[in-house]
Amino acid sequence: EAQVTQNPRYLxxxxxxxxxxTCSQNMNHEYMSWxxxxxxxxxxxxxxxxxxxxxxxxxxxxxxxxxxxEKRNFPLILESPSPNQTSLYFCASxxxxxxxxxxxxxxxxxxxx
Amino acid sequence: xxxxxxxxxxxxxxxxxxxxxxxxxxxxxxxxxxxxxQYSGKSPELIMSIYSNGDKEDGRFTAQLNKASQYVSLLxxxxxxxxxxxxxxxxxxxxxxxxxxxxxxxxxxxP
Numbered sequence: 001e002a003q004v005t006q007n008p009r010y011l012x013x014x015x016x017x018x019x020x021x022t023c024s025q026n027m028n029h030e031y032m033s034w035x036x037x038x039x040x041x042x043x044x045x046x047x048x049x050x051x052x053x054x055x056x057x058x059x060x061x062x063x064x065x066x067x068x069x070e071k072r073n074f075p076l077i078l079e080s081p082s083p084n085q086t087s088l089y090f091c092a093s094x095x096x097x098x099x100x101x102x103x104x105x106x107x108x109x110x111x112x113x
Numbered sequence: 114x115x116x117x118x119x120x121x122x123x124x125x126x127x128x129x130x131x132x133x134x135x136x137x138x139x140x141x142x143x144x145x146x147x148x149x150x151q152y153s154g155k156s157p158e159l160i161m162s163i164y165s166n167g168d169k170e171d172g173r174f175t176a177q178l179n180k181a182s183q184y185v186s187l188l189x190x191x192x193x194x195x196x197x198x199x200x201x202x203x204x205x206x207x208x209x210x211x212x213x214x215x216x217x218x219x220x221x222x223x224p
Contacts, residue, residue, distance in 0.1 A: 033212070035214075040121075040216065041216065042201070042214050042215060042216035042217060043157070043201070043214040045211070045212075048211070088154075090156055090157070092212075094212070101147065101159055101162055102147070102149075102157075102159065102203075102212055103159070104156040104157050104158075105156060106155075106156055107154075107155070107156050109154075
């Protein structure tokens with residue numbers, strides 16, 4: 001079954017404590033992306049990766065890092081989380097060959113206190 | 114800034130009616146368009162994709178694309194209470210695979 005798996009689903013942390021949200025896909029997609037979703041602002045792209053070892057900033061990259069050491073995994077790293085990073089986060093894996101259909105992970109609701 | 118715009122709603126329709134959701138986009142380079150349904154607190158789920166001008170039907174759903182007017186719509190026939198959700202419109206550039214999402218339209222189907 002085609003799947004994008006994100007963990008954890010829920011996370012409460014304190015300001016400044018480094019955290020990682022994992023994302024894994026089993027569809028052999030080259031393109032993966034991270035979004036955050038906030039009320040009234042829709043889905044905004046944080047970072048994306050067009051292939052292994054190829055990553056680039058999206059629209060709201062400040063305070064985030066990513067890595068793409070292997071095709072299936074695309075973790076999101078918050079080195080020093082702040083309360084304004086409290087949000088709902090989604091990882092997406094996007095189809096190849098012009099079929100830009102995005103498959104989303106289950107989401108991670110992050111609260112930074 | 115390349116944008117996809119939607120009316121935030123809520124759009125309220127009675128059960129059994131046709132719900133019409135609309136979206137406009139600013140990037141003429143966008144080649145592919147998608148409609149996602151998102152229930153509260155859940156991840157977006159792809160329900161329709163459309164790549165060329167005209168209509169595309171899938172069950173109760175019809176997507177319409179007009180590239181000259183930069184307009185995409187989604188019709189839901191025989192609306193059911195289970196269709197109540199936020200519907201996200203997205204456009205993608207064929208060159209970059211980047212998806213630009215609208216902020217979504219909240220649909221409420223009244224029993």
